[in-house]
Amino acid sequence: MNPAEIATSPLAGQAAEITIWTMFWGAHIVVKAVMIGLLAASVWCWAIIVDKTLLLRRARRAMDRFDENFWSGNSLDELYNKVSERPTTGTASLFVAAMREWKRSVQNPGSSFMGLQTRLDKVLDVSIGREIEKLESNLLVLATVASASPFIGLFGTVWGIMTAFRSIAASKNTSLAVVAPGIAEALFATAIGLFAAIPALIAYNKLQSDVVKSQGRMETFADEFSAILSRQIDQTAGGRDRAA
Amino acid sequence: MSFPRAKPGLPISAAAHAGLLAATLIAFAQAPKFAETPETVPIEVVSDQQLNQIMKGEKTARAVKPAQRAEKVAEQVETHPHPPQAEAKRDIPPPPPSFKRVAEPNADDAPEKPAKEPPTPPKRVAALTPEPPTRPAPTPKPIPAPPVKPQVKAAPEPDEDKPDDAEIVKPKPPVKPKLEKVEKETPIPPKPTEKPKETPRLKTDEVAKLLQQKKLDKTAEKAEDGKEAEKSDKPKSAESKSGKPKSGDESAPKSKFSAANIANLLSHEAPQQRASIGRERTQLASLGAPTATAAKMSPSLQGRIDSYTVEHYRKCWATTLSMNAMTYVPRVEFRLSPVGALEGEPRLLNPSSNPIEKARGEQALAAVRRCSPMQIPAEFTPYYDYWRVTELDMKEDM
Numbered sequence: 001m002n003p004a005e006i007a008t009s010p011l012a013g014q015a016a017e018i019t020i021w022t023m024f025w026g027a028h029i030v031v032k033a034v035m036i037g038l039l040a041a042s043v044w045c046w047a048i049i050v051d052k053t054l055l056l057r058r059a060r061r062a063m064d065r066f067d068e069n070f071w072s073g074n075s076l077d078e079l080y081n082k083v084s085e086r087p088t089t090g091t092a093s094l095f096v097a098a099m100r101e102w103k104r105s106v107q108n109p110g111s112s113f114m115g116l117q118t119r120l121d122k123v124l125d126v127s128i129g130r131e132i133e134k135l136e137s138n139l140l141v142l143a144t145v146a147s148a149s150p151f152i153g154l155f156g157t158v159w160g161i162m163t164a165f166r167s168i169a170a171s172k173n174t175s176l177a178v179v180a181p182g183i184a185e186a187l188f189a190t191a192i193g194l195f196a197a198i199p200a201l202i203a204y205n206k207l208q209s210d211v212v213k214s215q216g217r218m219e220t221f222a223d224e225f226s227a228i229l230s231r232q233i234d235q236t237a238g239g240r241d242r243a244a
Numbered sequence: 245m246s247f248p249r250a251k252p253g254l255p256i257s258a259a260a261h262a263g264l265l266a267a268t269l270i271a272f273a274q275a276p277k278f279a280e281t282p283e284t285v286p287i288e289v290v291s292d293q294q295l296n297q298i299m300k301g302e303k304t305a306r307a308v309k310p311a312q313r314a315e316k317v318a319e320q321v322e323t324h325p326h327p328p329q330a331e332a333k334r335d336i337p338p339p340p341p342s343f344k345r346v347a348e349p350n351a352d353d354a355p356e357k358p359a360k361e362p363p364t365p366p367k368r369v370a371a372l373t374p375e376p377p378t379r380p381a382p383t384p385k386p387i388p389a390p391p392v393k394p395q396v397k398a399a400p401e402p403d404e405d406k407p408d409d410a411e412i413v414k415p416k417p418p419v420k421p422k423l424e425k426v427e428k429e430t431p432i433p434p435k436p437t438e439k440p441k442e443t444p445r446l447k448t449d450e451v452a453k454l455l456q457q458k459k460l461d462k463t464a465e466k467a468e469d470g471k472e473a474e475k476s477d478k479p480k481s482a483e484s485k486s487g488k489p490k491s492g493d494e495s496a497p498k499s500k501f502s503a504a505n506i507a508n509l510l511s512h513e514a515p516q517q518r519a520s521i522g523r524e525r526t527q528l529a530s531l532g533a534p535t536a537t538a539a540k541m542s543p544s545l546q547g548r549i550d551s552y553t554v555e556h557y558r559k560c561w562a563t564t565l566s567m568n569a570m571t572y573v574p575r576v577e578f579r580l581s582p583v584g585a586l587e588g589e590p591r592l593l594n595p596s597s598n599p600i601e602k603a604r605g606e607q608a609l610a611a612v613r614r615c616s617p618m619q620i621p622a623e624f625t626p627y628y629d630y631w632r633v634t635e636l637d638m639k640e641d642m
Contacts, residue, residue, distance in 0.1 A: 019269065019272055019273050019274075020265075020268050020269050020272045021269060039261070042261060043254075043257050043258050043261050044254075044257070045257075046253070046256070046257030046260060046261065047251075047253035047254040047256070047257040047258070048253060049253070049257075050252065050253035050256050050257060051251050051252070051253030051254075052253075054252070054253075
């Protein structure tokens with residue numbers, strides 16, 4: 001339903017009626033700007049929330065699938081060939097990065113195994129950081145909106161009440177019927193601020209904890225994989241020594 | 245490595261907000277109104293008992309602040325402070341309303357006169373002669389005066405003036421303008437000034453006129469001095485009124501004063517009480533007499549009122565309620581004004597749906613209306629509260 005129609009319909013058209021639309025339309029320009037800004041922030045927040053939720057869910061599912069494959073007992077080379085065909089996420093990308101580094105070192109006969117373990121750890125760390133950065137990007141927006149929008153809304157309210165009182169002083173009429181619309185308009189700004197802030201705060205905490213959980217999972221995987229590779233390095237190095 | 249970038253967040257969020265906004269617009273289209281609650285008004289309950297005892301004083305009444313009693317509001321008179329005046333020399337009579345501005349040029353000329361005294365006198369005389377019709381008085385007075393009292397009272401006056409005024413001014417006590425004083429010393433002012441004052445009572449105007457016509461020479465000398473003095477002192481008053489201006493000076497009131505005349509000065513109106521006046525009237529609330537009691541209604545009086553009312557209306561309904569319906573006794577309520585007239589419409593308290601009973605009820609109401617202005621005996625009037633609302637059971641056999 002078109003808001004303008006509602007505002008002008010006879011149902012809401014009475015002068016004393018205060019609809020959401022008239023509250024917005026009657027507000028001071030600063031308050032209007034605050035309201036619009038807060039509404040935009042809310043829209044943005046919800047967009048981030050939806051995106052991040054989906055992203056985290058997909059990442060978790062992908063990690064589950066990869067864990068299944070990883071611990072299924074297949075050889076690492078096979079797994080690498082299979083996984084590296086598609087873009088990876090989460091632990092899969094860790095695996096791919098580490099295996100690439102491993103293969104580079106192993107396939108090159110001249111290279112020594114001395115620093116390989118360190119390089120692998122580095123590569124795994126970097127990959128974890130990249131994955132985490134991907135997961136928690138934009139989460140700070142939620143935190144900012146959650147903490148700032150109540151204040152912005154309060155600013156709009158204070159400004160609105162200020163103008164309301166000024167017009168009260170000008171009209172020299174203090175009856176509640178005169179005071180009420182201005183204050184209702186002003187309070188509307190705080191309402192929008194809270195409307196934006198509360199979901200943002202909740203979602204931020206939830207998503208942040210999810211990201212931390214994913215990070216922990218990736219670190220665990222990195223440690224395990226690093227141990228496996230270390231064993232491989234030792235075996236390969238022993239073989240080479242024997243061969244030599 | 246790159247995750248498939250499906251980012252449905254923004255459209256979803258925007259759509260959700262739009263939907264939510266629309267929902268709130270619809271939901272808040274009408275703000276629910278509060279239940280209409282009548283404004284509370286502080287009410288003090290006054291019982292019938294208290295009303296009947298209304299003459300009785302109230303012991304807890306607020307004490308009236310003692311204040312000066314005022315029965316009349318004082319008229320507010322604006323008093324303007326008088327501008328400080330220069331030292332008043334007592335000879336000066338207040339300048340009379342400007343009658344002749346024309347005369348002033350003469351006064352203005354005054355400074356010139358003394359410079360050349362001898363030539364001026366003739367001119368003056370000539371100038372004066374045409375005037376007589378307008379002001380016969382001034383000229384005659386100076387003339388007769390000299391013979392009679394110049395010496396007599398000229399003496400005392402200078403004496404009086406000397407102590408008051410500065411020595412320089414001595415010769416001319418009456419002359420106020422300071423410019424003239426110095427210049428007029430040459431003529432002998434004291435004598436001429438005295439003359440005019442005394443003359444009016446002693447001599448008639450006729451003599452003055454005769455003398456004026458005949459003797460221009462003498463007038464030239466004396467009248468001039470006198471006139472000049474007069475003009476300078478009180479140019480207008482002297483000319484307009486013959487006798488009074490001169491007597492207006494110090495000597496006049498003294499001579500007129502007598503103790504016997506005091507009575508005339510007093511008001512002839514009978515003395516009467518004058519209301520004390522103040523800025524605002526003191527309003528004293530009546531607190532009632534502390535010992536007084538209003539009449540109380542006794543049970544017997546109550547019975548009398550009841551029976552009186554029933555008797556009064558029975559006449560009407562006994563004849564009207566002819567229809568036989570013993571089972572139904574219409575009960576009518578109505579209000580009476582203090583003089584016994586019907587106030588508003590009578591009301592049937594037990595209306596019935598039975599057509600016969602309904603008709604009977606209508607008849608009862610009609611009976612009340614017909615009998616309505618009820619004579620209220622004087623003894624009932626104080627208890628209006630009691631019989632203001634009356635309920636009647638219209639039974640046949642009462």
